[in-house]
Amino acid sequence: MAAQQDAGQWVLRRVEGTAQEVPLGSMKGQLGPDVVDMRTLYRRAGVFSYDPGFANTASCMSAITYIDGEAGILLHRGYPIEQLCQKASFPEVAWLLSHGELPDARQKARFEHGLMAEAHLHEQIRNFFNGFRRDSHPMAMLCGTLAGLSSFYGNQGADQRHRITSEEREMSTLRLVAKMPTLAAWVYRYSRGLPLIYPRPGLSYAENCLHMLFSMPEAAWEVNPVLARAFERILILHADHGQNVSTSTVRTVGATGVNPFACVAAGVAALWGPAHGGANEAVLDMLDEIGTVDGIPDFMNRVRNQEDGTRLMGFGHRVYRNLDPRAGLMRNICHEVLAELGMDHDPRLELAMKLEETALNDEYFISRRLYPNVDFYSGIILRAMGIPSSMFTVFFAVARTAGWVAQWKEMLESRAGISRPRALYVGPDRRDVPAS
Structure with missing residues (x-):
């Protein structure tokens, strides 16, 4: 409305x-x-x-x-995130974000078929990777190759914003959501010197993500349904989150009429920053620094005394002043994954749970309304699944693409003007250049 x-x-x-x-x-x-x-x-x-x-x-x-943020509520098109995480698939959520309603059976089947058909990358994209060092940051490779896709799907030039048809918007939305897992998997495989794996028909969106990451040509790859469903829910929990910095970047850049692949590449660049997309990796670094449960009291004292800039990572949120509704869902996923992998007594999970318990019962953190956010447990899950921390933000981008393209599409359909913020000028007053 x-x-x-x-x-x-x-x-x-x-x-x-x-x-x-x-x-x-x-x-x-x-x-x-x-x-x-x-x-x-x-x-x-x-x-x-x-x-x-x-x-x-x-x-x-x-x-x-x-x-x-005060009540800890997150709705996508009116649906609570808790219900979507429990009852919907990631393609259904992606459709919902872009179209306003959950798909019926026919729409769902057509959309999933389209995602499979468009999941392949142009073969020349393989050549892009040869220009990167193997130890390049994965987000650098993702951002560069994603922007490069503009040259393969360039029918929407910068001077054509108001002439992009609804069919072209739909196709761009489909292509971006479809190709991001393949691109992300190829970034990972290239960095490890592994053969690039293609999407496999018959697998779901989340299953194909894991297939392209972990399978090898010489061996059959079996889907673990618990891990696939866990990964899908992680994607759902990261699909959209309002006008955050990367989404605002996509809308701002998109309003100029830029090709949608370049537009989403700008969102990837914004997400790359550790203050936005890298928080779950920072949580793991913090847990490694604490070491064991016995190290929690000393660490918490350093946080309270603000020693050396020590921060409690994975707690607090710029928007939420209450519990992040995604955090509890992520905590449940964490327990399911570690139990499935036989890691439910993992020392890092024990440390994370004790740290959470300590913070939630400490007046210092209670008074500052520092509750666990979505990042606190997601890194533990992804690492347990075998995904290296350098790839965490890449898969954040895979998930968030569903929201980015929905926001881009909404921005175009609303005929929004381009952004032009002002600045509060604090420089010198008018003055003359001295005579020579």
Whole structure:
């Protein structure tokens, strides 16, 4: 539902010798607080707002994802993440994000068939990898090869944004979601010097991800249904999360009319940063640093005293001021995977659980509302499955592509204008160049 203009007025008070009241409109979304309509602020009042990081600014209208950070609620198109994680497949969630409704049986079958048909990469993409060092960061290879796909699917040039047909948008959405697992797997295989594996018909989306990662040409590969379903739920939990930095980047870059593969490559670049996509890897580094359960008290004291910048990784979230609804789901997945692999007494899991228990019962962390987030357990799961930590963010990107393309598609259909934030200038006043 589009935001509605409210009859009430918000008032800005500006002083120019005398006090002046400038009425501003308010808006109301389907859920959430009232919003001040700032679009006419500068024209009517001669001032603009200052909001570093845009934490209090809505940059767009969106019907895709709703987050209530205070209550710990995450909805995709109105469906709670808990229900989607339990009852839906990743392709169903990807369809939901892009189309607004869960697919019926016919739509699901056609979409899954399309994902399989488009999962292959152009053979020339193999040549791209030869230009990378084997020890290149996987995100560098993913970002570069993904942008390179623009040259193979370039029918949507930068001057054609308003002429992209709905069929072309649908095809771009399908191709990006379909090709990302293959591209991610090839990044991993190339870095290890392993033969590149192609998608296999008859496997689900999540199963093909694992097949292309771990199978070998000379041996039959058997699907472990517990691990495949766990991996699928990890993808679902990372599929979209509102206007985070990578999603905002995709929308911002996409609004210029850039090819969608290059647009999503920009999202990958934003996700690459450790402050965004690398948090689960940082959790494992922290657990390795603590070492054993006996090391927790000393580590927690260092966190409380802010010694050497020591931080409790995997706790707290910029949006959630309550429990991250994805964290408990990820915790359950972690137990299932480790039990399946016979690692349910793994020392790292024991350490993570004791660390969680300690933090949730410590007034220092309670008062700061630092609860476990989705990253706290995901790294343990992925490492237990045999995925190296350098690949964690790559598979975050595979999952988030479903949200990126949905947001890109929504942005195009809304005919959103390009972004042009202002800056609060704090440099020198006007001055003249000295005479020579």
